[in-house]
Amino acid sequence: MTTNRREFLKIAGVSTLSLIAPAIVCxxxxxxxxxxxxxxxxxxxxxxxxTAKRWAMAIDASxxxxxxxxxxxxxxxxxxxxxxGNPKDEVKWIWQEKxxxxxxxxxxxxxxxxxxxxxxxxxxxxxxxxxxVRVCPTKATFQRHDGIVMMDYHRCIGCRLCxxxxxxxARSMNYRDPRPFIARINPDYPTRTKGVVEKCNxxxxxxxxxLGPACVVxxxxxxxxxxxxxxxxxxxxxxxxxxxxxxxxASLGTKPQIxxxx
Amino acid sequence: MKKNKWGLIILxxxxxxxxxxxxxxxxxxxxxxxxxxxxxxxxIAQLKxxxxxxxxxxxxxxxxxxxxxxxxxxxxxxKRLHTARDGRVFEVSLxxxxxxxxxxxxxxCDRCHNYLGAKPSCFSCHNIPGEVKK
Numbered sequence: 001m002t003t004n005r006r007e008f009l010k011i012a013g014v015s016t017l018s019l020i021a022p023a024i025v026c027x028x029x030x031x032x033x034x035x036x037x038x039x040x041x042x043x044x045x046x047x048x049x050x051t052a053k054r055w056a057m058a059i060d061a062s063x064x065x066x067x068x069x070x071x072x073x074x075x076x077x078x079x080x081x082x083x084x085g086n087p088k089d090e091v092k093w094i095w096q097e098k099x100x101x102x103x104x105x106x107x108x109x110x111x112x113x114x115x116x117x118x119x120x121x122x123x124x125x126x127x128x129x130x131x132x133v134r135v136c137p138t139k140a141t142f143q144r145h146d147g148i149v150m151m152d153y154h155r156c157i158g159c160r161l162c163x164x165x166x167x168x169x170a171r172s173m174n175y176r177d178p179r180p181f182i183a184r185i186n187p188d189y190p191t192r193t194k195g196v197v198e199k200c201n202x203x204x205x206x207x208x209x210x211l212g213p214a215c216v217v218x219x220x221x222x223x224x225x226x227x228x229x230x231x232x233x234x235x236x237x238x239x240x241x242x243x244x245x246x247x248x249x250a251s252l253g254t255k256p257q258i259x260x261x262x
Numbered sequence: 263m264k265k266n267k268w269g270l271i272i273l274x275x276x277x278x279x280x281x282x283x284x285x286x287x288x289x290x291x292x293x294x295x296x297x298x299x300x301x302x303x304x305x306i307a308q309l310k311x312x313x314x315x316x317x318x319x320x321x322x323x324x325x326x327x328x329x330x331x332x333x334x335x336x337x338x339x340x341k342r343l344h345t346a347r348d349g350r351v352f353e354v355s356l357x358x359x360x361x362x363x364x365x366x367x368x369x370x371c372d373r374c375h376n377y378l379g380a381k382p383s384c385f386s387c388h389n390i391p392g393e394v395k396k
Contacts, residue, residue, distance in 0.1 A: 049342075142338065152337045153387060177386075185389065187357070193386040208342055 048210035052228035054128075054147040055202055056257040057216070058236050058245065061120045063223035071121055072096070074218030078203070080191045082178035091172040093200045094123040094215055102248055102260075115262065121224070123215075124149065124170040124200035125248060125256030132162035132171065147229075147257060148202045158195040167252055171199045229257065297377040300369035305362055315346050315359070326382070329356065356388050365391065 003011075075081065075094045082091050096119040100107040107116075130149045132141050140155035141162055163171045177194045185191065189205060192198050203213035211217070216224040227236035236259075245259045306312065314321045321328070335341035336354045344352045353359050364370045367390055375382065 144340070150337075154333060154337065187389045187391060190357070190387040190389060193383070204340075208340065 050207045050210055050212070052146050053230035054228060054257070055126065055207075056147070056227065056229040056236060056259065057123075057126075057202075057213075058225040058227075058239055058259040058261060059121055060223045060225070060239075060243070060261040061118060062262065063221040064118070064121065065221065066119075068221075069096075070218045070220060071215035071224060074214045075200075077184065078186060078206075078214040079189055079201075080178075080182050080186055081198075082174070082181035082191075083183065084176070084178075084181050089173075089175050091174065091178070091198060092170065093198075094121055096120065097122045099262075103246065105249065105251065106246060120260065121215075122168070122170075122248070123258065124202075125168055125254065125258045126200075126202055128255035128257060129253060131165040131167070131254060135161040135165040137161065144204070148204055150201050150204060151197070151199060153190075153192060153196050153198070156196040158197065160197060162197055167249055167254065168256075171197050173197050294377075297373040299373055300366055302369075303363060303365045305365060309363075313348075314363075315344065315350075315352055329360075329384075332356075356384060357391055361391055 072094050076083075079093060081093050084090065099111070099115050099118055099120060102120045102122050126147055126149045128147065130141075130143060133143050133149060136142075137159060138155045138157055140152050140157070141149065142152065143149050158173065160173055163169075163173060174192050174194055174196055179185070179191050182191060203211070203215075206213060213224075213226050216226045225236050225239055227234040229237065231237065239261070240259055243261045245261045247256045247259060250256065301312070316328070332344065332354045333356075342354050344354050346352065361367060367385075374380075
């Protein structure tokens with residue numbers, strides 16, 4: 001049988017119609033029965049939630065007393081961060097680095113000795129141009145409108161591309177089930193599971209409840225200042241105007257949002 | 263020789279059909295009792311109107327999709343409050359809202375999930391209140 005032009009066009013037309021028909025007719029039994037959630041902002045988040053256009057943090061490391069780990073302890077207790085007891089598998093949300101490790105480009109042998117010995121608190125930089133978000137194949141890591149680089153653990157497939165992309169080592173993989181390694185589970189925050197990457201979330205769950213980040217609240221020396229970079233009258237902006245500050249590896253172009261006053 | 267080959271083919275087909283229909287004839291005539299879900303928890307006993315976030319038939323049919331929209335809305339868009347169709351407002355939280363009433367996860371969630379062989383992974387991360395001491 002040979003198909004002429006007319007026959008071919010008929011068949012093509014009927015095929016196209018049959019493909020688009022379900023979308024046009026859309027029978028009731030094929031519709032999703034999910035309840036639409038109202039979209040007004042007041043109806044979506046509690047009124048006491050802290051909001052900003054661009055969250056950022058300033059760390060005045062000169063205020064940090066030697067051997068103080070209050071911020072780390074508070075963060076780990078709040079977010080159920082496991083301790084595997086093995087530096088290779090360490091899960092890091094906020095941790096300490098020497099100056100030479102945190103600022104490799106600014107470090108040299110004749111730097112003030114106290115600075116060379118100092119342990120700086122380091123955490124996810126919540127970059128304005130985050131490489132981890134760019135490489136994530138499932139969009140499990142994403143950037144919120146207020147600048148927080150956040151993880152949707154439900155979507156993480158554990159590929160670890162984000163760990164390779166992050167120049168600050170701020171992401172950690174759960175190679176084992178973390179639950180047995182959590183000293184004391186905080187029932188108000190979920191744990192993670194085997195095979196997902198985790199990192200600091202700028203305490204977005206606390207901000208939604210109107211509380212400041214756990215590390216900032218725990219710091220007795222007020223070395224950590226958290227605030228809105230887009231608001232010129234915010235505490236963090238006034239502080240950064242007064243004191244000279246550095247960004248970690250700013251030359252990479254990630255636009256980190258943790259400002260270090262040294 | 264040719265006849266012998268056809269015999270083998272038919273034997274193979276018969277074995278294939280027996281194996282592929284195994285689940286249908288193996289369970290025939292046997293009944294397994296439907297799970298009975300318990301609503302006997304202190305939080306539910308205190309409710310004046312025994313009503314979940316949405317009506318029972320919707321929750322029974324679509325709770326998994328519904329929880330999916332809660333999950334995506336809360337994590338990705340920061341929607342932390344849910345206004346139900348009858349106007350009541352709930353906090354979007356699995357451990358905090360769902361399990362506050364259904365504090366008997368083993369007699370409620372698990373019974374049906376075990377019966378159907380559904381294995382949701384919610385609780386490999388989310389906490390079950392009461393299982394962890396505060």
